[in-house]
Amino acid sequence: MSVISTTTASRGLLIGGKEVPAMSGRTTDDVNPVTGEVYLTVPAAGPADVALAIDAAHRAFPGWAATAPSARRGLLQKAADLLEARAEAFADIMVEETGGTRIWAGFNIQLSVDLIRQAATMATRPTGALLASDVPGEWSMAVREAAGVVVAFVPWNGPLILCARAIAVALAMGNPVVIRPSEDAPITSGYFLADILAEAGLPEGVVNVVTNDRNDAPVIVETLIADERVRRVNFTGSTPVGRIVGELTGKYLKPVMLELGGKNPILVLDDADLQFAAHGVTFARFMNAGQICLSVDRVIVHNGIADAFTEAFVAKVAELKQGEPDAHDTLVGPMIHGRAAERVAELVADAVEKGARVLIGGGPAQGVHYPATVLDGVTPAMRIYSEEVFGPVACIFRVETDEEAIALANDTPFGLSSAVFTENAGRGLAIARQLRHGNVHINDQSIADEPQAPVGGVKDSGFGHFGSDWGAEFFTETRWVTVADRHRDYPV
Missing domain, CATH: 3.40.605.10 (Aldehyde Dehydrogenase; Chain A, domain 1)
Structure with missing residues (x-):
């Protein structure tokens, strides 16, 4: 049958x-x-x-x-x-x-x-x-x-x-x-x-x-x-x-x-096209409510453009259609079960209690749903810093240099996928060589996938x-x- x-x-x-x-x-x-x-x-x-x-x-x-x-x-x-x-x-x-x-x-x-x-x-x-x-x-x-x-x-x-x-x-x-x-x-x-x-x-x-x-x-x-x-x-x-x-x-x-699993970073450098990067990061974090092994967990942004990028990113997140999965334009649907939504809510609550700022979303789980959320000010003391989120929550990290961005991207036992937004391909390649992740995408996002490519x-x-x-x-x-x-x- x-x-x-x-x-x-x-x-x-x-x-x-x-x-x-x-x-x-x-x-x-x-x-x-x-x-x-x-x-x-x-x-x-x-x-x-x-x-x-x-x-x-x-x-x-x-x-x-x-x-x-x-x-x-x-x-x-x-x-x-x-x-x-x-x-x-x-x-x-x-x-x-x-x-x-x-x-x-x-x-x-x-x-x-x-x-x-x-x-x-x-x-x-x-x-x-x-x-x-x-x-x-x-x-x-x-x-x-x-x-x-x-x-x-x-x-x-x-x-x-x-x-x-x-x-x-x-x-x-x-x-x-x-x-x-x-x-x-x-x-x-x-x-x-x-x-x-x-x-x-x-x-x-x-x-x-x-x-x-x-x-x-x-x-x-x-x-x-x-x-x-x-x-x-x-x-x-x-x-x-x-x-x-x-x-x-x-x-x-x-x-x-x-x-x-992964703790996938996307680096947004100070020469990136910020609207393009905001679009790519939104897609990489919130597709399938963030329940993709290649989804971005850490959004690492040069401090000089962090405010401008975050404004563009939050605006893009605010436009997302959230709700029931049957609608043809819903991007952020339900999670696989209520336990998964509750776990994400616990990660966010722990981060907020320890000083993270909620820029959009947050709060308790709503049954099997959790709203698209952006956090700023995440630190190593918070669970969400090290645990794979596997849900619709993005974490912004601000850095001063490329070296600091690379160190933060590699500060995890995971190494699945990563991405770098920059208008300088040579700079992007130099960073890609130092990222300890199986996939690195320059001027693309972390869930990029092609059947002939070595995904791992x-x-x-x-x-x-x-x-x-x-x-x-x-x-x-x-x-x-x-x-x-x-x-x-x-x-x-």
Whole structure:
């Protein structure tokens, strides 16, 4: 049963091309965060269900890996076309399931389409290299082959983008996948794309979906990672959970790719176009109510232009449409649940109590909503200085020099994304070389994203790159193969 054309009351585990209940019969609820009503129910899988999903993927592996590269490319291209045609259907589901706005749903569709189209090209690119050899008459080759079953842990906040990024290149390279979607968004972070891929014609068992109750997550995660048939793991989510995944993949010797949290800075230098910078920072902070791993947390501004920039920035924030996600012009919608909104309110209250000034917004949470907020005067004594906000709150920091700005930008264990607004490209590049963040954008904002780019973090923001051109090696095994065209002499 598909959720593409109609909302359904329930889904089954997607295993080997069929929907089945959990062996225990247990289910768990997928709740609309705005209304608090159950959107649909999904199975609460146990370890035996996980084993069945991996069985299906493992059985599909030889056939999918042997499928002609041009055929894999064509199937992914067809899936991208189908996905593009289902933009409105996806937006309807995303609004109901996650409270994401229609604007954010549109970004999810378009970038996911681009990601899949880019990944499709990887299927027919060279998969090895001819090596130099000292042995006369020997051809020496490094050959890349599909690794095997890939497990993808997908979060709720950019559900379709992050699902596509987690599995598209893996599929292009000939690997079957098991998707473990977020408990908060099993449709948009798992089933929706799986349904599209099945409709495009991918064979049964190549894409599988396993859902679980939130309380069962630790055992399900370990069961997925521990299975000896699983050869690759990727995870996008918080740094605390990423550490757990990293520990488990180390324990079971599984290669892993991690994209984790960030404390992302944007530097606004004294030669920046202030209106352009204010527009970019507003977009980077408040899209999806700040619930994007690449969202800016620290807005670091040269003191000489800080007042002028802050005035322009606050004016731009005041213009934002805030409210319910179904309106086509809402930018700042609800948060994923009331607990998230309360946490953001606590961060703001702590900062205000310790001397921060609220320039706009602030106050208590309003159910699952928190207003677009700008704080000035944040200091290291405040929780919001070091904790990832993951909500619609921007913090202004004033500095005197480029060196001070760089030091503040790097004063965090995280290192995911950053940006610099300046009209001097050479100055921007000189600063970019000193920023310890996986992504640096000069005269653009921190959530800039392209499918062919190496998106990934350093330090506590994880390791590995999800970009199509950069992820292919991760999803393959490299083997050394030699072919001699003559017999050689051995010393014995």
